[in-house]
Amino acid sequence: MGTVMDATEIAAQECYTKTVVHLGNVLYVQVPENMLGGKKVTVVFVLGGPGSGKGTQCTNIVEHFGFTHLSAGDLLRAEIKSGSENGTMIENMIKEGKIVPSEVTIKLLQEAMIKNENDKFLIDGFPRNEENRAAFENVTKISPAFVLFFDCSEEEMERRLLGRNQGRVDDNIETIRKRFKVFVESSLPVIEHYNTKDKVKKIDAAKPIPEVFEDVKAILPHMLQRHRSSVTTYL
Ligand SMILES: Nc1ncnc2c1ncn2[C@@H]1O[C@H](COP(=O)(O)OP(=O)(O)OP(=O)(O)O)[C@@H](O)[C@H]1O
């Protein structure tokens, strides 16, 4: 379905104009959804607890299916390194296992998608809470094609995070426990939201890496095909 937006919103999104309608003094434009920087994008959200293997599987999916992988956590860490004015705030929140304000993360994701020539994106570790989800959909008008949910026990995730050895400031037992709590209280409800829309594919992420990827390979083409058949083509 197209969305009715005012001209300012259209300009902000760089969407293509399809139908212009004058109603009184207000200009309305019919715009197809999932347009960003002049291209129609396919977005798959990749969710799961800390250490469930999202990043690992995204790397495999990129190689096999030609998606671009955007990790919200990596974008935030790059923002800290860049010395941006938000850097200290982001670093403190990550150390505490807290979720950074949506406008910061959404801006980084939007810029990364516009800059990249690809039109298929795996967005890893986002949306992390209801505010992330609603703000992303409101600002970008992008709905995910579907959600890959990597399901794993806390015991196994804790073991993996403590063994990850990448020097991350949040891979210590105190912050890991806080991240688990945030995942259960704030992120699981987002997965449940998309589940009610029949958009979630749950994968058993406790298996060894190659087996998890076999399961991903078995469902991903089907989910993409299902999405393609459900959307109206405007172009
Ligand atoms: N199926 C698996 N079995 C065993 N170890 C795994 C598996 N998947 C990933 N790992 C390992 O667990 C660690 C965490 O994996 P990864 O970074 O992919 O998780 P993540 O979900 O992206 O974590 P985070 O949300 O904290 O960024 C890594 O060291 C990775 O090599």
Ligand SMILES: Nc1ccn([C@H]2C[C@H](O)[C@@H](COP(=O)(O)O)O2)c(=O)n1
């Ligand atoms: N949508 C997001 C994603 C990540 N963060 C912050 C908080 C996380 O604990 C941290 C690390 O993310 P990860 O690499 O584990 O995906 O980054 C956030 O605030 N909002």
